[in-house]
Amino acid sequence: MxxxxxxxxxxxxxxxxxxxxxxxxxxxxxxxxxxxxxxxxxxxxxxxxxxxxxxxxxxxxxxxxxxxxxxxxxxxxxxxxxxxxxxxxxxxxxxxxxxxxxxxxxxxxxxxxxxxxxxxxxxxxxxxxxxxxxxxxxxxxxxxxxxxxxxxxxxxxxxxxxxxxxxxxxxxxxxxxxxxxxxxxxxxxxxxxxxxxxxxxxxxxxxxxxxxxxxxxxxxxxxxxxxxxxxxxxxxxxxxxxxxxxxxxxxxxxxxxxxxxxxxxxxxxxGGAGKNTxxxxxxxxxxxxxxxxxxxxxxxxxxxxxxxxxxxxxxxRNAACVAAAAAFGVSLADGSTAAEDRGLRHAATSSPRASTHGMCATAASAAASILPHLLYLERGDVVIDGETDRRWRLELFSAIATVLRRICASRRDIRVLAYEPLMILSASLSSVAVVSSEMERVAVDAICECVLSLAASCGYPLGYFDQLFDNNDEELEIERNDVRDVARSVCSLDRDCDIRIWDNASPSMLILERIVGACNTAIREAASVGHLPPETAVHILSALAKPLNKLGKVYRQQPSAFVCSIITMSMLALGSVCDQLNSSFDSRSISQMLPLSRLACMAVASLSPMLSSMAELIRVPSASDTDKEFPVTLICSIRCYLQHSILSTARIPELVAESTLKATRYDIKGAMRGSGGEDHVGCIALMRLSHESDELIDAIFEGYSAILHDLSSLHQGLKISELQRGVSVNYGLGVCPVSRRIILRVISRLAIYQMKVTKDEIGDGRAILHRLALAPLDEMKSLKDAPLSPEKLFRVCESAYDLSFFSPEVLADVFNNPLVLEVLFDCAIEGYSRLLVSSDVDALCHQVPKWDPVFSSIVSWVRKWLMLEFI
Incomplete structure (x- = not known):
């Protein structure tokens, strides 16, 4: 019709x-x-x-x-x-x-x-x-x-x-x-x-x-x-x-x-299918x-x-504001509010009638649309039909913010409704040029409380890591990732119109300072009574790496006392976490240490750009007492980070059991998983700290002079654990071979830098590198006269992989020895003579079934790497 x-x-x-x-x-x-x-x-x-x-x-x-x-x-x-x-x-x-x-x-x-x-x-x-x-x-x-x-x-x-x-x-x-x-x-x-x-x-x-x-x-x-x-x-x-x-x-x-x-x-x-497309x-x-x-x-x-x-x-948008005022019981005439149980003001309370998904979704939709427009109305040149007193704007803003807080503290299917409104409100707050101080305070308080409430609501349940062989709770892991995204978004400094005007802190900087301060307080209170740090506080602290890194970069160009306090607080909070964990490895179970250690190492790895920016300022003359204390705090914090990364790599296995990725949808929860890879997070933290910048390496040696000896001992212990596990077994003790080789790369980077700075006059870098590089060569030499077998080829290949993780300068020095070249030539010639003319290569590979189908690729790699890379 x-x-x-x-x-x-x-x-x-x-x-x-x-x-x-x-x-x-x-x-x-x-x-x-x-x-x-x-x-x-x-x-x-x-x-x-x-x-x-x-x-x-x-x-x-x-x-x-x-x-x-x-x-x-x-x-x-x-x-x-x-x-x-x-x-x-x-x-x-x-x-x-x-x-x-x-x-x-x-x-x-x-x-x-x-x-x-x-x-x-x-x-x-x-x-x-x-x-x-x-x-x-x-x-x-x-x-x-x-x-x-x-x-x-x-x-x-x-x-x-x-x-x-x-x-x-x-x-x-x-x-x-x-x-x-x-x-x-x-x-x-x-x-x-x-x-x-x-x-x-x-x-x-x-x-x-x-x-x-x-x-x-x-x-x-x-x-x-x-x-x-x-x-x-x-x-x-x-x-x-x-x-x-x-x-x-x-x-x-x-x-x-x-x-x-x-x-x-x-x-x-x-759509356009057919001959006339x-x-x-x-x-x-x-x-x-x-x-x-x-x-x-x-x-x-x-x-x-x-x-x-x-x-x-x-x-x-004006109609939406008037509708929200009616729904939340706020009068446009005088700014008065109705009873607390009026309309959407009662959403997400303990009452089942008020905690329905429909009412909470309506309140969240109002927050996403109304709060940004109320900030826009603060410019003062927009008048809505029917308003006689502008106090209703702050009352409505406060009422919606209160409901948003309750939504963030509700059950999981209700909490997810708050993610988008929080990110929209934060972006609008940072982009609005003029806003009243009272409304900004309400907005900042609401965002901070909501983020902290979301973080507290998605913590790991008690006993979650007692059975490390079980699969993850994927819904919980997805929620935790979403909360991390929300925390990063509300603290993002990308939209701040006054990012370089440090006298007046931007809203997102205020939010960042509040959240970091809350994490620091919770961590230190736990330490004062001898408890482990709260996992939820460490979780949110590790999620703030991106804004903190940007803050460190801008602070390097334009120092500010307020920014310095935020950076210092974050370093002290993470340092306190590492100290508590370092002293608890002997008295706590792995189920208690694993989640905290994983988050702490992720935070260390992610914050390495900020630490690098701060390390560049160590050599700058300090004017105030605060600036003079800052290098000391930085050096002590870096030492704590390195000690925990080493202890975490040595004491927490990368895989507690055989990976289930081929058999199930999810991997085992006991696997150490870092962002961007499957390597042990402690190893990733060490690599990021050592490869970020030369200034950060200077700070590492200044605060941790025995770092090369401790890393060498760590590698030796990991190698022993690897041998105890057996051939091709990557779980149960220590870390996987690739993660162990990352330690070799870290040692190589630090030792070569020390050698260049000191011109080989002092330091143990050359001796440590030479000893570590000779170990795989001695392994290959010891296998020279052994009969050809899958295990022999496997160990030769593992040794070759170990060599590949050293810097080229180290390999050039080691291979000047004619004996080393003889060993490599003998292994390569023997491998080619025994494998290329043999008609039972496949049978040889299948003698160890668990190596197949990767064994044939290992053999191929040995051929190419030994013959082509070094000759």
Whole structure:
């Protein structure tokens, strides 16, 4: 019926896809078309009422008590409600559809595609202009709104008025249909302010009250009707809030108003398959270019264009603020608030009626859309219809922030709703130029408390690591990763407009300082009573590496006392964690140490850029006492980090059991897993510290002079553990061979740097390197006369791999010895002579089944590496 009414209303239009100038024609002819026929809403309502009247007249003689008349009236009202609900979905585009792909918007059947197959673009644009005529919300509703959502609302109310007085239909069922109508329109147009007061302030708010469980339970018709109305109220509010999304731009609104959102293209559903694919693609590209030309022309036109779209976007966001004020019980007149159990203010409480997913999702949607706009309103030049005192803005902001805090402390399926609002609020807070100090304080407090609450809620449960052979709880691990992303986002310094104005700290710096301070406090309080540091505090501290690294880089260029305090606090907190763990290895079980040690080593590895930046400032003369204490703190912290990385690598196995990745979806929870690889996190921390910069190496030697001896002892112990495990067994003790070889690379890097700095006059670097490099050569030499076997080849290959992890300078020095070259030549020649001419190479490889299928690749690598790399 909507399409038929559309063609009756604008039947004189023609398809203008082949002529871009028809846009001007449709705009100039719109007034003549509108005067030639009734508006779309009147056409639909008149058609339904005419049919109902004809049906009722056919039963005049039989209508004894008016039941037939009331039945026809009820049917007509429901039909009108269906027509009014379907009208915007059939005719209008949603602004958000402009960001979707053209293929999806064509195929989804609504909300962004070309829904009317027999209506031309000019016809749809004219209808869009008719149905979108709403007030801007700046100076009240204008006089030309009579053809928009409020006209459809009035028609709908008048159709329900008669039989609702007779009591033939319960209020909840009628209200559910009314709210469904409001939801349909709110997705496509800006809701007029006066309708917000009626539909949200009176109608929807009645279903947001928290009721007693016994009074609302039951399976009768009225209980079901009330639940439908409550669900419709939630959805209506969500549509209002989503239509005011901070990501929505005036270009999106303009594209939807012109009917070009989602791109054009291709003729027909199904996309462009078949023999005419290239032709359809060319037509789609041409249509897309024409739509871009129309959008550009409308944006630059003086008859509305982009200015009108900006006004509509402001109207959407103002309407959303007014709706949120009604839903949270905040008065626009004096800023007063309703009772605590009013509307969405009670969301996410202990009451089951208030902790439903629908209510919490509605509150989270309000937070994502309303909080950024309230910050925007702080500029002071925007006035919302109906407000007489601006105190309501802070009250509404505080009410939403309070609910957001409770959501973050709720159960898992509710907590996830807070992730997006928190990141949006943080980005908006950092990008707004002017905001009141009180609102900024509320925002910063809310973000900090929410992040810390999320971190506390996703900690590992007690006894989680007691059974290290079990698979991970993947849902918990996903949630922990999400919380890390949220923490990094709210502390990000990328969007700060005053990142280089250190006198006035930016909001994200304040958030970073608060979160780091909270982690530091929790860690030190645990240390004061002899407990291990809280795992949740170490988890969040390790997630803040990216903003802390950026802070260290900027501090190196422009020192600041406030920034120095944040960096110092983070180093002391992580140093305290490492100290507590270092003293607990002998008294605590591996199930207690593993998660904390893993997080601490991840934090050390991730914070190496910040430590490098700070190490560059050690040689700079210090002016204040604080600056003089900073190098001491840095050196002591680096020593603690290195000691724990060494102890963690030596005492915590990389794999406690054979990996299950080939048999199950998840690996064992006892595996040490670092970001970006499967190596032991302690080894990764050592490598990052040693390879970050020369300045950091200087700080390492200054604070830990025996580092090379300890690393050499660590490698020796890991090699012994590897031999005890047996050939090709990588679990149970120590670390995997690749992780052990990382220690060789660390030793090589540190020793060669020491040799270059001291010019071989002092230091043990050369002797340690020479001893470690000779060990694999002695291994190969000892196997020279052994009979050929898989184990011999395996050990030769392992020794060759060990050599490959030394620096080229070391290998050049070692291979000057003719005996070394003789050993390599003998191994290579023997391998080639025994393998290339043998017809049972495959049988030889299969003597040890667990090596297959990697054994053949090892043999191939030995051939290439020994013969090609060194000769």
């Amino acid at each position: 909507s399409i038929v009414a559309l063609r009756l209303r604008y039947g004189s239009t023609r398809d203008d896809d082949d002529d871009a100038t028809t846009t001007t024609r449709s705009s100039s002819s719109w007034s003549s078309w509108s005067s030639s026929s009734s508006c779309l809403i009147d056409t639909l309502v008149g058609s339904v009422r005419a049919v109902a009247g004809e049906c009722a007249r056919g039963h005049d003689g039989d209508d004894r008590d008016g039941r037939i008349r009331r039945a026809h009236g009820r049917a007509a009202a429901r039909s009108i409600a269906s027509c009014m609900t379907a009208l915007p979905e059939a005719v209008l585009l949603t602004p958000m559809a402009s960001s979707s792909s053209s293929s999806s918007s064509r195929d989804d059947g609504g909300g962004g595609g070309r829904r009317a197959p027999s209506a031309g673009p000019a016809c749809l644009r004219a209808a869009s202009r008719e149905l979108r005529r709403v007030g801007t919300g700046r100076g009240g509703i204008d006089d030309g709104v009579g053809t928009g959502m409020d006209r459809a609302w009035n028609a709908l109310l008048s159709s329900y008025a008669d039989y609702r007085r007779d009591g033939d239909d319960d209020d909840d069922s009628v209200n559910a249909r009314l709210l469904g109508f409001c939801d349909s329109w709110a997705r496509h147009v800006a809701v007029p302010m006066k309708l917000v007061d009626v539909t949200v302030g009176s109608l929807a708010s009645a279903y947001l009250r928290v009721e007693d469980e016994s009074s609302s339970s039951g399976t009768d018709r009225r209980a079901r009707g009330r639940e439908r109305a409550r669900a419709a109220a939630y959805q209506y509010l969500v549509s209002i809030f989503e239509s005011a999304s901070p990501s929505l731009t005036p270009e999106d609104v303009l594209a939807a108003a012109l009917g070009v959102a989602g791109g054009g293209g291709g003729g027909g559903a199904g 290239s032709t359809r693609r060319r037509r789609g590209n041409k249509a897309k270019r024409r739509q871009e030309e129309r959008l550009g022309g409308a944006a630059s036109s003086h008859g509305g264009g982009l200015d009108a779209a900006e006004a509509e976007l402001v109207a959407r």
